[in-house]
Amino acid sequence: MNSLSKSFRTVCNAPKELNPQMSDLVRLGRNADGGYLLPRPVLAEIDGCLSFGLGAEWSFEQALLELKKENISPKNIVFFDASISVFGILKSLIYMGRRSIYEIRSRRPKSERKFTLEDLKRSLIALVTYLPTFRIRKNRFIHIRKFVVHKVTRGNEISFIDALSYRSDPMRTIVKIDIEGGEWDLLRGKEDVDLLADVPVLIMEIHDTRREQFMQIVELLKAHFWIAHLHGNTSDRCTESGMPLYLEMTFVNKRFAPESGIRTKLPINGLDFPVRPGEAPYEFVFSNG
Structure with missing residues (x-):
């Protein structure tokens, strides 16, 4: 499939190395891009979150704080992203608006437009809520305006170890x-x-599952973690093998035991949602074979 938008279901026969273990999953965050699944029992052992990448969406961290408000201080939720500020969000919103007006005037089909009304709405909400969430409130999240990198070469960067x-x-x-x-x-x-x-x-969005390093890194992570959940990001095409190009993964430390058996199918009704409402989900089929 070569189209850049995904409007029909794709069944992915995932390699057994990606088999998710059974667990009682719960969703934190919005029912669209930004929400993630993790095992409910593990939440009792959580009192903070380190997020590399902020964008215009922090519903996962907000949901975590609300769920665990008696055990989590907002200062223990820390974001790293040098690209986000009030000015940056405003600049992005202006660009999205201009691009959308151009596409509407040129009568481009909705399915081919770069941004949706939902994208514009989300950025506007981010603009309105960024200041109180990260700058004004006494109990506010921490936003460190630096990119997390392996080796620091610029002033707006912080090393992986230091982060x-x-x-x-x-x-x-x-x-x-x-x-x-x-x-x-x-x-x-x-x-x-x-x-x-x-x-x-560990919650991570993998960009470009075609890379040779993808399965190598997954295998290294599995020395410490088991896979609890996969979600194919529907905002882009799938690979030649039928796998999502972008893959959201939830890894859980082995000190927390999974339930018996593997999850044979994804998505999970009521817990998994496409990046944008109306898009068809990737379907995963898993086996021990």
Whole structure:
């Protein structure tokens, strides 16, 4: 499939190395892009979140705080992203508006437009809520305006190791990575993966599952984690083998035991949702064969 938008269901016969273990999953965040699934029992052991990548959406972290408000301080939810500010969101919103007006005037079909009304709405909400969430409130999230990289070469960067030091309790802090392909710079091999060995839950969006490093990094992560959930990002095409080009994955530390057996099919009704409402989901079929 070569189209850039996905409007029909694709069944992915995923390799057994990606088999998700059974667990009682719960969704945190919006029922669209930005929400993620993780095992309910593990939440009792969580009191913080380190998020590499902010964008215009932080519903996962907000849901975590609301669910665990008696156990989590907002200062234990830390974001790293040098690209986001009030000015940056406003600039993005202006660009999206101009692009949308141009596409409407040129009568481009809705399915081919770069941005949807939902995208514009989300950015507008982000603009309105960014200041109170990250700057004004006494109990506010921490936003460090730096990109997380393997090796620092610029002033707006912080090393992977130094970013991880912002966890108040490494064994109780979720790490979430969604940095538009930057994960390949962070996780180059075993040494980098081992830095995450104490993380209770690792949530990561993999960009370009065609890369040879994809399965190599997954195997290294599985030395410390088991896979709890997969979700194909429907905002882009699938690969020649039928796998989503972008894959959201939830890894859970092996110190938390999964339930018996593997999950044979995804998505899960009522828990999994497409990136944008109305898009058809990727369907996964798993087996031990």
